[in-house]
Amino acid sequence: MSTCLIISVNVKVVGIDLAGSENRPTGFCVINENLVAKTSIVYKDHEIIKLVKNVTPSVVAIDAPLSLPRGRTSLETREPYHLRECDRELMKMGIKFFPVTLGPMRKLTERGIGLKRIIKQLGFKVIEVYPGGAQDVLRIPRKHASLEGLLRGLRRLGVKGLKRGMSGDELDAVTCALVGYLYLKGEYISLGDEEEGTIIMPKFKNRR
Numbered sequence: 001m002s003t004c005l006i007i008s009v010n011v012k013v014v015g016i017d018l019a020g021s022e023n024r025p026t027g028f029c030v031i032n033e034n035l036v037a038k039t040s041i042v043y044k045d046h047e048i049i050k051l052v053k054n055v056t057p058s059v060v061a062i063d064a065p066l067s068l069p070r071g072r073t074s075l076e077t078r079e080p081y082h083l084r085e086c087d088r089e090l091m092k093m094g095i096k097f098f099p100v101t102l103g104p105m106r107k108l109t110e111r112g113i114g115l116k117r118i119i120k121q122l123g124f125k126v127i128e129v130y131p132g133g134a135q136d137v138l139r140i141p142r143k144h145a146s147l148e149g150l151l152r153g154l155r156r157l158g159v160k161g162l163k164r165g166m167s168g169d170e171l172d173a174v175t176c177a178l179v180g181y182l183y184l185k186g187e188y189i190s191l192g193d194e195e196e197g198t199i200i201m202p203k204f205k206n207r208r
Helices: 045-055 085-092 105-121 131-137 147-156 168-185
Strands: 012-017 026-032 037-042 059-063 126-129 188-193 197-202
Touching (some): 012 045, 012 168, 037 045, 059 105, 085 188, 105 126, 131 197
Parallel strands (some): 059 126, 126 197
Antiparallel strands (some): 026 037, 188 197
């Protein structure tokens, strides 16, 4: 079910292309109500939290698993639960992804869940997004296929302020923020369930 909110003046959406480690670059994007994007690269959790507090966004869209599969107690123990319902729905859509329990994804999941908890405690709405999957639905290239193609595709979708030479981390963060913007407009689908965890994706009507 979609919840449609009015995009009013001074609305801001944060998109975060989260890295699994604080030693690797995390893309950070702020999009306003006119779809003007501003990006930066950050590393540490405290940097991310400070930026979110300064922006005071209507929603924070994070590219990272923000929940564990139902029945799983931790990422450290060997358990037979590897996929959430939202992950299974991605599979049905033919969208490629990495399960939360796979190697490096464990650190990313731990970091994502921790950041979600802190940002929610600050009073901000947090949603899980998947820019690669969103790019597939929106029919624009993923960053590994073509950075230039991804930039052009985001421009075609109405995003302003993008510059040639932006990194893949930044452009994925822009995609995260765009999905957050569509979420506020009610132009999204929600995969999975609230109890276990959901992934927010653009509606298929945006396909080109």
